Amino acid sequence: MSAHLQAPKGTRDLFGNDVRDFAVLETVARQVFSLYSFEEVRTPIFEHVELFARSLGDTSDVVQKEMFSFTDRGERTFALRPEGTASIVRYFIEQNLAVKGGSHRLFYMGPMFRAERPQAGRYRQFWQIGCEYFGSAEPSADADIVIILATILKSFHIGDFSIHVNSLGCKTCRQAYRETLLGYLKGKESILSAESKERMTKNPLRVLDSKVDGPKLGDAPVMKDHLCGACRAHYGQFLSLLTSASFKVEENPRLVRGLDYYNGPVFEVVSPLLGAQSAVGAGGRYDELVSSLGGARVPAVGFALGMDRVVLAHQKLEKSALPVDGNGLLIIPMVDDALPVAFALAHELRSLGYRVPPVSAKKKLKNQLSLAVDLGANWAILIGEDELKTKEITLKNLQTRTQEKIAMKDVATQLKKQRTVR
Ligand code: HAM
DSSP: OOGGGSOOTTOOOOOTHHHHHHHHHHHHHHHHHHHTTOEEOOOOSEEEHHHHHHHHOTTSHHHHHOOOEEEOTTSOEEEEOSOSHHHHHHHHHHTTGGGGOSOEEEEEEEEEEOOOOOBTTBOSEEEEEEEEEESOOSHHHHHHHHHHHHHHHHHTTOOOOEEEEEEOOOHHHHHHHHHHHHHHHHTTGGGSOHHHHHHHHHOTHHHHTOTTTGGGGTTOOOGGGGOOHHHHHHHHHHHHHHHHTTOOOEEOTTOOOSSTTOEEEEEEEEOTTSSSOOEEEEEEEOTTHHHHTTSOOOOEEEEEEEHHHHHHHHHHHSOOOOOOSSOBEEEEESSGGGHHHHHHHHHHHHHTTOBOOOOOSSSOHHHHHHHHHHTTOSEEEEEOHHHHHHTEEEEEETTTTEEEEEEGGGHHHHHHHHHHHO
16 A cells, blocks of 8 residues: 555554543543543643743754644644643633632543654554643642542553652742753763753753753752742642642652752653553642733643553453443344344344344355454344244343243343343
8 A cells, every 4th residue: 555545653543451441540530630620621722832931941952853744724823732731721721711710620531643753652653541620829729730640540450550750840939940950961961962952052941850860970969859838838838738638659860850840849750561652641839821822810730641552551451351241232134025124123122222233134154253253242132934924033141042932022021121130
């Protein structure tokens, strides 16, 4: 097949177990969000490019190298969204939600796009579930956000993960720390990679995050020791609230985050089940973003989890199961004449809530029965020459491998009875 007719590099078609697991994860997340009274919002998958440039920071990798941007016929430049926070903040400002006062809790799910180098768990189109909590500057909001993320993972049967946390301080204390760090890094310049030297000029905090140079900088000053009184108190309370709710976290003084809008507590959740791309979710506080985009001064905190990675981790633990709700059945017309009866029965049983795949008179019985098992069906209904004459069907229980004849008019009642016995 010509390369242009294949899925673009870094994208994939989701099907079968993947789609089933994505849907379950979405349902689980919706349930957890509703417990915390978050409401869903769906924003466009493309926005004016400035929104991302101004939100994520001109110097971030995402803006510098990874955006899929395009110009329309009216010469306006847009970008496919690389993440959800910027769009939700744009929505918050555009809807004037700050005027209503109080706090606003929003969640979203959908595809995001980053032109990264593809590898296992890293795609150019990937999916996120995220949430943003506006209007609370309290450490309990940060703690709730971490707990929601952890609860979604646990409810999806991923119990083994670690939560890494740090505080990036506020504008004032970070500026002072930045100077101290720069002074330290200048003394180490000769051992730094070209990438770190570039980071030094743009965002020196990210040098500590570097996989290559980080380990060489063991004695570097860390933000935690330079937090102002208010930031230290906020961070301390955030940690103690998590502990009081029995959530174990690991402090990682080098955790920085690749997007520029953060201040205060930040976090990353890491799964030992994944390889290099082990971050299954991340987030933090961003009190300056709403006002920097022209909105009111509204504090905010949020997270996004990577659905592709969460599903990948889940599949390493558990084989995705077909629904075992006792609702699946296959109707097999064994002769052409049985098709109308089978077709009508399929329609009737679907209206009663049974999963009945389309009826075919052309496929071999053996193939149909193995298809029934693949579809997670519990029963097969066979209608042949004899059945047509006696106005009965053969009901085959695919689990017990037993079968019985039932009058056509009693099929629904008999199936219901059998389900109650199970
Ligand atoms: P992020 O750390 O850039 O944060 O992404 C969050 C999660 O999305 C990552 O932990 C990872 O699981 C997943 N992810 C990111 N890039 C890819 C990729 N190329 N392929 C597969 N999965 C990926 C944000 O996006 C922030 N908006 C989070 C946030 C919300 N902060 C505050 N509110």
